[in-house]
Amino acid sequence: SCDASQICNCSSMGLDFIPAGLTAKITELNLAHNRIKRIRSQDLQQAVNLRALLLQSNEISSIDEDSFQSLAKLQLLDLSNNSLAHLSPVWFGHLFSLQHLYLQGNFYSDLGESSPFSGLRNLSSLHLGNPQFSMMRQGNFEGIEFLHKLWIDGSNLSQYEQGSLKSIKKINHMIINIRSISIFSEIVRDLLHSVTWLEVRRIAFSISAEMQLLRVLSSSFAKKISFRRTLLTDATVPEIVSILEDMPKLVELELIDCRLLGTGRWEMQIQANHSQTLRVLTIVKLSIEEFYLFTDLQTVEGLLSLFTRVTVQNTKVFLVPCRISQHLLSLEYLDLSANLLGDQSLEHSACQGGWPSLQTLNLSQNSLSHLEMTGKSLSHLRNLIVLDISQNNFGEIPDVCEWPKTLKYLNLSSTQIPKVTTCIPSTLEVLDVSANNLKEFGLQLPLLKELYLTKNQLKTLPGAAPIPNLVAMSIRRNKLNSFSKEEFESFKRMKLLDASDNNFICSCEFLSFIHHEPGIAQVLVGWPDKYVCASPLAVRGAQVGAVHLSLLECHRSLVVSLICVLLFLVILILVAVGYKYHVVWYLRMTWAWLQAKRKPKRAPPKDICYDAFVSYSENDSDWVENTMVRELEQACPPFRLCLHKRDFVPGKWIVDNIIDSIEKSPKTLFVLSEHFVQSEWCKYELDFSHFRLFDENNDAAILVLLEPIQSKAIPKRFCKLRKIMNTKTYLEWPLEEEQQQMFWFNLKIALKS
Numbered sequence: 244s245c246d247a248s249q250i251c252n253c254s255s256m257g258l259d260f261i262p263a264g265l266t267a268k269i270t271e272l273n274l275a276h277n278r279i280k281r282i283r284s285q286d287l288q289q290a291v292n293l294r295a296l297l298l299q300s301n302e303i304s305s306i307d308e309d310s311f312q313s314l315a316k317l318q319l320l321d322l323s324n325n326s327l328a329h330l331s332p333v334w335f336g337h338l339f340s341l342q343h344l345y346l347q348g349n350f351y352s353d354l355g356e357s358s359p360f361s362g363l364r365n366l367s368s369l370h371l372g373n374p375q376f377s378m379m380r381q382g383n384f385e386g387i388e389f390l391h392k393l394w395i396d397g398s399n400l401s402q403y404e405q406g407s408l409k410s411i412k413k414i415n416h417m418i419i420n421i422r423s424i425s426i427f428s429e430i431v432r433d434l435l436h437s438v439t440w441l442e443v444r445r446i447a448f449s450i451s452a453e454m455q456l457l458r459v460l461s462s463s464f465a466k467k468i469s470f471r472r473t474l475l476t477d478a479t480v481p482e483i484v485s486i487l488e489d490m491p492k493l494v495e496l497e498l499i500d501c502r503l504l505g506t507g508r509w510e511m512q513i514q515a516n517h518s519q520t521l522r523v524l525t526i527v528k529l530s531i532e533e534f535y536l537f538t539d540l541q542t543v544e545g546l547l548s549l550f551t552r553v554t555v556q557n558t559k560v561f562l563v564p565c566r567i568s569q570h571l572l573s574l575e576y577l578d579l580s581a582n583l584l585g586d587q588s589l590e591h592s593a594c595q596g597g598w599p600s601l602q603t604l605n606l607s608q609n610s611l612s613h614l615e616m617t618g619k620s621l622s623h624l625r626n627l628i629v630l631d632i633s634q635n636n637f638g639e640i641p642d643v644c645e646w647p648k649t650l651k652y653l654n655l656s657s658t659q660i661p662k663v664t665t666c667i668p669s670t671l672e673v674l675d676v677s678a679n680n681l682k683e684f685g686l687q688l689p690l691l692k693e694l695y696l697t698k699n700q701l702k703t704l705p706g707a708a709p710i711p712n713l714v715a716m717s718i719r720r721n722k723l724n725s726f727s728k729e730e731f732e733s734f735k736r737m738k739l740l741d742a743s744d745n746n747f748i749c750s751c752e753f754l755s756f757i758h759h760e761p762g763i764a765q766v767l768v769g770w771p772d773k774y775v776c777a778s779p780l781a782v783r784g785a786q787v788g789a790v791h792l793s794l795l796e797c798h799r800s801l802v803v804s805l806i807c808v809l810l811f812l813v814i815l816i817l818v819a820v821g822y823k824y825h826v827v828w829y830l831r832m833t834w835a836w837l838q839a840k841r842k843p844k845r846a847p848p849k850d851i852c853y854d855a856f857v858s859y860s861e862n863d864s865d866w867v868e869n870t871m872v873r874e875l876e877q878a879c880p881p882f883r884l885c886l887h888k889r890d891f892v893p894g895k896w897i898v899d900n901i902i903d904s905i906e907k908s909p910k911t912l913f914v915l916s917e918h919f920v921q922s923e924w925c926k927y928e929l930d931f932s933h934f935r936l937f938d939e940n941n942d943a944a945i946l947v948l949l950e951p952i953q954s955k956a957i958p959k960r961f962c963k964l965r966k967i968m969n970t971k972t973y974l975e976w977p978l979e980e981e982q983q984q985m986f987w988f989n990l991k992i993a994l995k996s
Contacts, residue, residue, distance in 0.1 A: 245269065248270065248271075249268045249269050249270045249271070250270060250271040250273075251269055251271065251272050251273065252273045253272070253273060253274050253277070254273045254274065254275040254276050254277070254297070255275070255276040255277070256277060257277060257278060258274065258277040258278065258279060259277075259278050259279065259280070260279055260280075260281070260283075260286070261274060261279060261282065261283075261286040261287065263286075265286075265287065265289055265290045266289055266290070267289055267290065267291050267292050268292070269290050269292065269293055270292060270293065270294045270295070271293070271294055271295040271296075271297075272290065272293060272295070272296050272297070273295075273297040274296075274297060274298050274301070275297045275298065275299045275300050275301070275321070276299075276300045276301075277301050278301065278302055279298065279301040279302065279303055280301075280302045280303060280304060280305070280326075281303065281304070281305040281306070281307075282298075282303060282305070282306045282307060282310045283307050283310065284307040284308075284309050284310055284312075286310065287310060287311065287313065287314060288312075288313050289313070290313070290314065291313050291314070291315070291316070292316055293314050293316065293317050294316060294317065294318050294319070295317070295318060295319040296314070296317060296319070296320050296321070297319075297321045298320075298321060298322050298325070299321045299322065299323040299324050299325070299345065299348075300323075300324045300325075301324075301325050302325065302326055303322065303325040303326060303327060304325070304326040304327060304328065306327070306331070306334055308331065308333040308334065309333075310334065311334055311335070311337060311338055312336075312337045313337075314337070314338060315337060315338070315339055315340060316340050317338050317340060317341055318340055318341060318342045318343065319341075319342065319343040320338065320341060320343070320344055320345070321343075321345040322344075322345065322346055322349070323345040323346060323347045323348045323349070323370065324347070324348035324349070325348070325349050326349065326350055327346075327349040327350060327351055328349075328350045328351055329351050329355065330346065330351055330354055330355055330359040331355075331359065332355070332357060332358065332359045332360075332361060332362075334359075335359060335360060335362060335363055336362050337362075338362070338363060339362070339364070339365070340365060341363050341365060341366060342365055342366060342367040342368070343366075343367060343368045344360070344363065344366060344368070344369050344370070345370045346369075346370060346371045347370045347371055347372050347373060347394070347396050348373050348396075349373055350373065350375055351373070351375070351376065352375050352376060352377050352378060353376070353377065353378040353379070353380065353383075354371070354379065354380065354383040355380075355383070356380065356382075357382055357383075357385070358382055358383055358384055358385040358386050358387075359383075360384065360385075360386055360387055361385050361386030362386065363386065363387065364386070366387055366390065367389075367390065367391045367392070368390065368391055368392040368393075368394075369387070369390060369392070369393050369394070370392075370394040371394070371395060371396070372394075372395045372396030372397050372398075372400075372420070373396055374396075374398060374399055375399070376396060376397060376399065376400060377399055377400060377401050377402060378400075378401070378402040378403075379397075379400065379402070379403050379404065379407040379408075380404050380407060381404040381405070381406045381407050382407075382410075383407055384407065384408060384410050384411055385410050386410075387410065387411050388410075388411065388412045388413070389411070389412060389413050389414075390411060390413070390414045390415070391415045391416065392414075392415065392416045392417075392418070393411070393414050393416075393417045393418070394417075394418040394419075395417075395418070395419045395420070395421075396420045397419060397420060397421045397426070398420050398421065398422055398445060399422070400421060400423065400426050401423070401426070403426050403429045403430060405429060405432070405433070406433060407433065408430060408433040408434055408437075409433040409434075409437075411434075411437055412437055413437050413439075414434065414437050414438045414439070415439050415440060416439070416440045416442065417434065417438045417440070417441055417442065418442040418444065419441075419442070419443060419444065420444040420445050421443065421444075421445070421446055422445065422446060422447070424446065424448075424453045424456050424457060425453075425456055427443070427446060427457075428456040428457055428459050428460075431457075431459050431460050431463060432459050434463070435459075435462050435463050435464060436463075436464050438463070438464075438465050439465060439466050439467065440465065440466065440467040440468075440469070441463070441465045441467070441468055441469070442468075442469040442470075442471060443468075443469065443470055443471070443473065444471045444472055444473070445471075445472050445473070446470075446473055446474075447473070447474040448473065448474060448475055448476070448479040448482075448483060449474055449475075449476050449478075449479060449504075450479070451478045451479055451482060454479055454482035454483070454486070457482075457483070457486055458486060460486050460487075460490065461486045461487075461488075461489035461490055462489075462490075462491075463490055464491065464492050465490065465492065465493065466492050466493065466494045466495065467493075467494065467495040467496075467497065468487065468490075468493060468495070468496055468497070469497040469498075469499065470497070470498050470499070470501055471498075471499045471500055471501070472499075472500050472501065473498070473501045473502075474501070474502050474504070475501060475502070475503045475504070475505075476503070476504045476505055477503075477504070477505030477506070477507070477508055477509060478505075480503075480505070480509050481509045481510060484509075484543070484546070487521070488521075488546075490520075491520070492520060493520055493521050494520055494521060494522050494523060495521075495522070495523035495524075495525070496521060496523070496524050496525070497524075497525040497526075497527075498525070498526045498527070498529055499525075499526075499527045499528065500527065500528045500530075501526075501528075501529050501530070502529075502530045503529060503530065503531045504532070505531075506531075506533055506536045506537050506538055507537045507538040507540055508538055509542050509543070510542070519549065521546075521549065521550070522549060522550060522551045522552065522573075523550070523551065523552040523553075524550055524552070524553045524554070525552075525553075525554040526554065526555045526556070526558055527554070527556045527557060527558075528556065528557045528558065529555075529558045531558070531559070534558075534559045539564040539566065539567070540564065540567055541564075541566065544566060544567065544570045545570075547567065547570045547571050548570055548571070548572045548573060549573055550571060550573060550574055551573050551574060551575045551576065552574075552575065552576040552577075553571070553574060553576070553577050553578070554576075554577075554578040555578070555579055555582070556578060556579075556580050556581050556582070557580075557581040557582070558582060559582060559583055560579060560582040560583060560584065561582070561583040561584060561585070561588055562584070562588045562591060562592060563579070563591075563592035563597075564592075565591060565592070565594040565597060568592055568593065568594060568596075568597025568598055569594070569596045569597050571597070571598055571601075572599060572600065573600055574598055574600055574601055575600055575601060575602045575603065576601075576602065576603045577598065577601055577603070577604050577605070578605040579604075579605065579606055579609070580605045580606065580607040580608050580609070580631070581607070581608040581609075582608075582609055583609065583610055584606060584609040584610060584611065585609070585610045585611065585612070586611055586612060586613045586616045586617065586620075589606070589609075589611065589617065589620050589621075590616070590619075590620040593620050593621055593623075593624065595623060598624060599625075599626070600626055601624050601626060601627055602626050602627060602628045602629065603627075603628065603629040603630075604621070604624070604627060604629070604630050604631070605631040606630075606631065606632050606635070607631050607632065607633040607634045607635070607654070608633075608634045608635070609635055610635070610636075611632060611635040611636075611637065612635070612636055612637060612638070613637070614632075614637045614639070614640055614641065614644060614658075614660075614666065615641045615643075615644050615645075615666070617632060617637075618644040618645050618646045618666075619644075619645045621646070621647060622645045622646060622647055623647075624647045625647065625648070625649060626647075626649060627647040627649055627650055628649055628650065628651050628652060629651070629652040630647075630650060630652065630653050630654070631652075631654040632653075632654065632655060632658065633654045633655060633656040633657050633658060633675070634656070634657045634658070635658050636658065636659055637655075637658045637659060637660055638658075638659045638660070638661075639660070639661075640660045640661075640662065640663070640664050640666050641664065641666050642664045642665055642666060643665065643666060644666035644667075644668070646668040646670075648670065649670070650668055650670055650671065651670060651671060651672040651673065651690075652671070652672065652673040652674075653667070653668070653671055653673070653674055653675070654675040655667075655674070655675065655676050655679070656675045656676060656677040656678050656679065656695070657677070657678040657679070658679060659679065659680075660676070660679050660681075661679075661680060661681075662681060662682075662683075663676060663681065663684060663685075663686050664686075665686070667686055667688070669687065669688060669689065669690070670690060671688055671690065671691055672690050672691060672692045672693070673691070673692065673693040673694075674688065674691060674693070674694055674695070675695040676695065676696060676699075677695050677696060677697040677698050677699070677717075678697065678698040678699070679699060680699060680700055681696065681699040681700060681701060682699075682700045682701065682702075683701065684696060684701065684705040685705065685706060685709065686709060686710075687709040687710075688709065688710050689709075689710075689711060689712065690712060691710045691712060691713055692712055692713060692714045692715070693713075693714060693715045693716070694710065694713060694715075694716045694717070695716075695717045696716070696717065696718045696721065697717050697718070697719045697720055697721075698719070698720045698721070699718075699721050700721065700722055701718060701721040701722065701723060702721070702722045702723060702724065703723070703726075703730075704718065704723070704726050704730045704734065704742075706733075707730075707733035707734055708733075713734070713737055714737055714738050714739070715737060715738055715739040715740075716734070716737060716739070716740050716741070717739075717741040717768075718740075718741065718742050718745075719741050719742065719743050719744045719745070720744045720745070721745055722745065722746055723742055723745040723746070723747070724745070724746050724747055724748040724777070725747060725748055725750065725752075725753045726742070726753075727752075727756070728756045728760070731756070731760065731763070731766075734766070735762060735766060737766060738766075739766070739768050740766050740767055740768065741767070741768035741769060742767060742774070743767075743768065743769040743770075743773030743774055744773060745774075745777075746777035747774065747775070747776055747777055747787055748776075748777065749776035749787060753787075754787070757787055771786045771787060772786065774786060774787040775787065850906075850907055851907060851908070851909060852883070852885070852907045852908070853883045853884060853885040853890075853904070853907055853908040854882045854883045854884065854908065854909065854910060854994055855882065855884055855885070855908050855909070855910035855911065855912045855945070855994055856884075856885040856904045856905050856907075856908035856910070856911050856912065857871075857872075857884050857885065857886055857912045857914065858911060858912065858913050858914065858919075859913075859914035859919065860914070860916060860918035860919040861918075862916070862918035863914055863916050863918055863919065863949055864888070866914075866949060866976075867886070867914055868886070868888075871914075872884060872886070874987055875987075875990070875991070875994075878991065882991070882994055884912075885904045885907070885908055887900070887901075887904070890904065891904070909943065910943055910944075910945055910993075910994055911943055911944050911945070912945045912947060912994075913944060913945065913946050913947065914947050914949050915946055915947065915948050915949060915952055916948075916949045916950050916952065917950065917952060919949075945973075945974070945990070945993050945994070946973035946974065947973070947974045947975075947976065947990070948973060948974065948975040948976065949976050950976070951975070974986060974989055974990055974993070
C-alpha cells in the first residue's frame with residue numbers, strides 16, 4: 244500500500260491491529276477507518292522516520308506507554324474519534340517534533356491532573372474535546388506557549404478552573420464549541436491578551452440578563468470575532484453590539500450560519516466614542532424567519548460609516564435601504580451575492596449618494612433580469628472598478644448600456660446572454676463571459692488584458708487585432724477544433740492561453756504546427772496533458788503533443804492517387820498476361836463447362852436430331868457443302884448432318900446453338916485444316932467437344948484431315964484432342980480419286996458405329 248514516496252495508505256481495510264513489518268523507510272502511514280483497538284509497544288518501533296500517523300476513526304481504547312517512543316520525527320498525530328478514556332503524558336513525551344495533534348471525539352472527561360502536552364514544544368495546532376469532556380484544570384496546558392490553532396469541543400463543559408488556559412501566551416485562532424455563557428466568560432478572561440481570532444460555535448445569546456457575564460469580552464484584544472451557528476434575539480443584539488464596540492482592537496466581525504429571532508427592532512444607544520477599529524463585517528446564511536418584516540435598521544446607521552468591507556451572502560436580502568447605503572461612506576467592498584435583489588430594488592439600494600467609495604461590488608446569484616437597467620443603476624458609482632453580476636438571468640443584451648467610467652472588471656458568466664455587443668464597456672481590462680452559449684466574439688476592447696470564454700460554443704479563436712493588449716485568455720470547453728500558425732502568432736505575446744478540453748481535429752497541418760512551434764509549451768496552460776484529439780478516429784483521446792500521423796493520414800489524396808495508378812498498372816499487366824496465356828479462353832470454357840454440367844451428359848433418344856454435327860472453317864465450306872454433304876446426305880441410307888449455316892436457330896446465341904447441336908448429335912465431325920485451327924468459332928466447338936470427350940470418355944469425335952496437319956498445330960490447351968490424334972486413327976482426305984471411295988466408306992462406317 245506504499246507509493247514511491249513511502250506514503251502508505253491502509254485506510255478502510257478492516258484491520259484489527261497495526262500491520263507488522265513497518266520499516267524505517269515509511270514517512271506517512273494512514274490507518275484511519277479500521278477496527279484497531281490497541282497500539283502496542285512494538286507496533287511502531289521500526290518506523291523511526293515517520294512524519295505523519297493517521298489513526299482516526301478506529302476503536303482505540305488502549306495505548307502502551309512507550310508506543311510512540313521511537314517517533315522523534317513525527318509531525319502529525321491524529322487519534323480523533325476513538326475510544327480513549329484518558330490521556331497520558333507519557334504517550335507524547337518523546338514526540339519532540341510534533342506540530343499537529345488531534346484528540347477530539349474520544350471518551351475522556353478531562354485532561355488529567357497535569358499537562359499531557361508539557362513536552363510538545365513545537366506544537367502548532369491542537370484539537371481536543373468531546374461530548375463527555377466536562378472539566379479543564381489549571382496546569383492542563385503547561386508547556387505550550389504558542390498555538391496557531393486551538394480547537395476545543397466543550398459543548399458540555401461544566402467546570403473550568405480559572406487560569407487553565409492562561410499559560411498559553413499567544414493563540415492565532417481559537418475555536419470553542421460551548422453552550423455555557425458563564426464558562427465562556429471565564430475562558431475569555433484567561434485569553435484577553437493572547438487570542439487574535441476568537442471563533443465561538445453553538446452558543447445561544449437569548450437571555451438579556453446573561454449578557455452581563457459577557458462584558459469581559461469588551462476588554463479582549465482580539466482582532467476578529469466569529470459567531471458560527473449562534474442564536475441571537477432582538478433583545479440581545481444591542482447588548483452584543485455594545486460589548487463589541489468597546490473592544491479596543493476589533494477589526495472584523497463574522498456571523499456564519501446563525502439564527503436571528505426578531506425583526507431588527509433594536510433599542511440601542513450609539514456611543515459617541517463608538518469603535519474606531521471595526522472595518523469588516525461578514526454575514527453568511529443568516530436565518531431570519533420573518534425577513535419580510537425586517538426593519539430599515541435605522542438604529543445602526545451611526546455604526547456604518549467606518550466599514551470598508553461588508554459581505555451579506557445567502558441571507559434573503561431583497562433591499563438595502565437608501566439611508567443605509569448613504570451611511571456606508573467608507574465602503575470599498577460589498578458582497579450581496581446569493582440574495583433576492585431585483586432590478587427595481589437595486590435601483591433603490593444604489594441610490595444617489597449611496598456607496599460613494601465603493602470599488603468592488605458582487606451581485607451574483609440574485610434576481611436581476613435587465614442588463615441595461617443594472618448598468619444605469621450603478622453608473623453613478625464613480626469609483627467602481629470591479630463588478631460581478633454573474634449567475635443572473637439577463638437573457639438579452641442591448642446594443643448600448645451605461646456603466647461607471649472607472650469599471651475595469653466585469654463578470655457576466657452564466658447570465659444566458661446569446662451574444663456580446665457594444666453594451667460591454669470599452670474601459671474593461673478583465674471580462675468574463677463564460678458559460679453563455681456564445682458562438683463568436685468580435686468586440687473591440689483596446690484595454691482588455693484578461694478574457695474568459697470557458698464553456699461556450701466558439702469554433703475559432705477571437706481576433707487579436709480588436710484586443711491588442713490581451714495577456715491571458717481562457718477558451719476551455721468550447722468547440723475549438725484547431726488554430727492556425729497565424730492565429731497563434733497573433734496571440735504569442737500573451738503569457739497564458741488556456742485552450743484545453745476542446746475538440747481538436749488533429750490534422751496534419753495542425754500537428755505539424757504544434758510539433759514545430761517552440762513557444763507553445765510556454766503559452767498554452769495545461770500543455771500537453773489537457774489537450775487531446777477529438778478526431779481522427781485513429782488518435783481520438785490521445786494527447787495532441789504525442790500524436791504523429793502516418794503518411795497515409797497526412798497525405799490522403801496523394802496516397803489514394805498513387806494507389807489508383809498502381810491498381811491501373813496491375814490491371815493492365817493482368818490483361819496482358821491473360822491475353823498471352825489465354826486466361827479469357829479459360830474463363831469462357833469454365834462458363835461453358837458449367838452450363839454443360841447442368842445438362843444431362845447424353846441427350847434422350849427422342850432429342851437426337853442428327854447423325855453428326857459438322858465443325859469446319861468457313862474457308863473449307865466449299866469442300867464440306869459441295870462434296871461431303873452431297874456424298875453423305877445422298878447416301879443410302881442418307882445421313883443427317885448439322886451445319887451451322889443451314890441448321891442453327893436464327894436469333895439464338897451462337898454458343899447455345901453450338902452446344903445444343905453437339906448435344907443433339909451422337910457424333911461430332913471435325914474437318915481439320917490450317918484454316919480450322921485459326922477459326923475462333925471452331926475453337927468453341929472444339930472446346931465443348933473437348934469437355935464432352937473428357938466427361939464421357941467415348942468416341943464421339945471423328946477427325947477428318949482435309950489437308951496434312953501436324954498435331955502440334957492444334958492448341959496445347961486441347962490436350963485430350965491432341966492425345967486422340969496421337970493414339971487413335973483419323974481419316975485423311977486423299978487427293979487421288981481412286982482412294983476417295985475408300986475414304987467415304989470408312990467415314991460412313993465411323994458415323995454408324
